[in-house]
Amino acid sequence: xxxxxxxxxxxxxxxxxxxxxxxxxxxxxxxxxxxxxxxxxxxxxxxxxxxxxxxxxxxxxxxxxxxxxxxxxxxxxxxxxxxxxxxxxxxxxxxxxxxxxxxxxxxxxxxxxxxxxxxxxxxxxxxxxxxxxxxxxxxxxxxxxxxxxxxxxxxxxxxxxxxxxxxxxxxxxxxxxxxxxxxxxxxxxxxxxxxxxxxxxxxxxxxxxxxxxxxxxxxxxxxxxxxxxxxxxxxxxxxxxxxxxxxxxxxxxxxxxxxxxxxxxxxxxxxxxxxxxxxxxxxxxxxxxxxxxxxxxxxxxxxxxxxxxxxxxxxxxxxxxxxxxxxxxxxxxxxxxxxxxxxxxxxxxxxxxxxxxxxxxxxxxxxxxxxxxxxxxxxxxxxxxxxxxxxxxxxxxxxxxxxxxxxxxxxxxxxxxxxxxxxxxxxxxxxxxxxxxxxxxxxxxxxxxxxxxxxxxxxxxxxxxxxxxxxxxxxxxxxx
Ligand code: 5AD
Ligand code: SF4
Numbered sequence: 001x002x003x004x005x006x007x008x009x010x011x012x013x014x015x016x017x018x019x020x021x022x023x024x025x026x027x028x029x030x031x032x033x034x035x036x037x038x039x040x041x042x043x044x045x046x047x048x049x050x051x052x053x054x055x056x057x058x059x060x061x062x063x064x065x066x067x068x069x070x071x072x073x074x075x076x077x078x079x080x081x082x083x084x085x086x087x088x089x090x091x092x093x094x095x096x097x098x099x100x101x102x103x104x105x106x107x108x109x110x111x112x113x114x115x116x117x118x119x120x121x122x123x124x125x126x127x128x129x130x131x132x133x134x135x136x137x138x139x140x141x142x143x144x145x146x147x148x149x150x151x152x153x154x155x156x157x158x159x160x161x162x163x164x165x166x167x168x169x170x171x172x173x174x175x176x177x178x179x180x181x182x183x184x185x186x187x188x189x190x191x192x193x194x195x196x197x198x199x200x201x202x203x204x205x206x207x208x209x210x211x212x213x214x215x216x217x218x219x220x221x222x223x224x225x226x227x228x229x230x231x232x233x234x235x236x237x238x239x240x241x242x243x244x245x246x247x248x249x250x251x252x253x254x255x256x257x258x259x260x261x262x263x264x265x266x267x268x269x270x271x272x273x274x275x276x277x278x279x280x281x282x283x284x285x286x287x288x289x290x291x292x293x294x295x296x297x298x299x300x301x302x303x304x305x306x307x308x309x310x311x312x313x314x315x316x317x318x319x320x321x322x323x324x325x326x327x328x329x330x331x332x333x334x335x336x337x338x339x340x341x342x343x344x345x346x347x348x349x350x351x352x353x354x355x356x357x358x359x360x361x362x363x364x365x366x367x368x369x370x371x372x373x374x375x376x377x378x379x380x381x382x383x384x385x386x387x388x389x390x391x392x393x394x395x396x397x398x399x400x401x402x403x404x405x406x407x408x409x410x411x412x413x414x415x416x417x418x419x420x421x422x423x424x425x426x427x428x429x430x431x432x433x434x435x436x437x438x439x440x441x442x443x444x445x446x447x448x449x450x451x452x453x454x455x456x457x458x459x460x461x462x463x464x465x466x467x468x469x470x471x472x473x474x475x476x477x478x479x480x
Pocket of ligand 2: 193194195196197200201202203237238274
């Protein structure tokens with residue numbers, strides 16, 4: 001694992017070994033405690049990083065002897081893996097946890113656990129401690145690998161456990177993963193964030209940026225390909241700064257080139273990129289590596305330079321547009337662009353917002369993820385004056401989504417007669433003999449074809465763009 005050559009902390013082999021022993025102890029405890037294999041229900045909120053963490057949680061639980069269910073009311077262990085990025089996500093968690101109160105009263109042997117970004121905030125952990133006494137276990141983002149020990153202590157002790165160390169974070173390799181899908185896989189290449197965008201809670205709850213060793217990433221990638229995974233998404237809050245903390249340094253573009261030169265039939269995706277670190281080299285790499293999806297998720301957040309400065313984003317709209325223009329020049333119509341936008345940042349005026357609208361017009365994204373600003377305790381933006389009323393922000397928001405709807409529709413029309421490399425993932429809905437496939441930009445194209453094409457990549461020509469899907473035809477069947 002190269003622990004001696006890196007600047008960031010790595011969880012030691014002794015610690016990982018200790019957790020394996022706790023895992024066996026949990027297995028013994030639950031085999032005595034329950035008549036049949038107990039079920040665990042893991043509920044995930046938020047981003048793909050959380051989805052990937054939940055897959056590790058499930059991997060560890062499987063080794064400890066748990067089965068799984070989506071029905072909370074038949075589980076002996078309920079874990080909520082929470083998100084802190086907006087208030088709405090937090091409210092949902094409090095609502096859903098609250099609903100378990102009477103269930104726990106009647107089923108005292110059920111364990112309720114909370115983890116993830118929300119729990120890493122001290123005021124939230126405090127609220128759980130005081131107002132949700134039926135929650136047994138709370139653990140933060142930095143100790144997921146300690147789940148066997150924490151669960152053992154919960155199962156065998158009588159005290160509630162709150163394990164939320166305030167630290168920069170470390171990397172734990174070799175944790176078992178139980179993946180949700182058998183064709184699409186999430187592969188975290190780095191953790192944490194150093195950017196401190198002024199509205200964002202992530203750097204406070206996920207710690208500093210730390211990259212996994214390139215060899216560890218490549219090994220996991222090869223295993224995924226050998227297991228038959230076809231679409232592998234590299235994850236990080238800011239993948240463009242991957243490898244800056246490794247010794248020797250590695251660039252993200254370099255990693256992409258190495259992965260795409262591996263043998264096998266697969267497609268690489270990645271997210272998220274930060275415009276301030278997105279290099280021309282990365283765009284050139286995307287354009288030249290045929291196994292890298294021509295999809296760039298590049299959040300710009302606002303089109304106003306004044307707001308971008310207040311957000312601490314370190315780029316201008318002109319620089320952003322230059323990147324997009326370069327990417328479009330190299331990848332043409334094949335390229336799909338998606339972005340994140342925040343409406344109603346503190347102090348944003350209608351003129352600022354109009355700058356966002358004009359950037360949206362210029363970018364012509366396939367789709368946008370749009371959010372109304374949500375104040376996050378402890379971030380600089382939460383202290384800024386925010387005079388625009390919520391109703392006004394909602395109006396702006398609607399204006400933005402209406403505009404993007406028009407752009408998305410006109411973008412869909414441009415796909416007619418285009419040929420895309422698509423992954424055929426399942427049966428279609430347009431008719432009995434249709435199968436469904438996804439192109440680089442995650443657009444769904446259905447075509448008449450045999451079910452044995454499912455699990456392969458095919459070239460598909462778009463015949464008719466419909467509203468949410470496109471009808472197409474196979475160009476030339478490619479057998480695996
Ligand atoms: N309010 C609203 N949206 C936010 N995001 C991050 N923090 C906030 C916040 N406080 C959005 C950004 C980011 C996406 C993951 O969530 O657009 O890119
Ligand atoms: Fe939050 Fe900015 Fe880091 Fe993204 S880059 S996680 S928006 S601080």
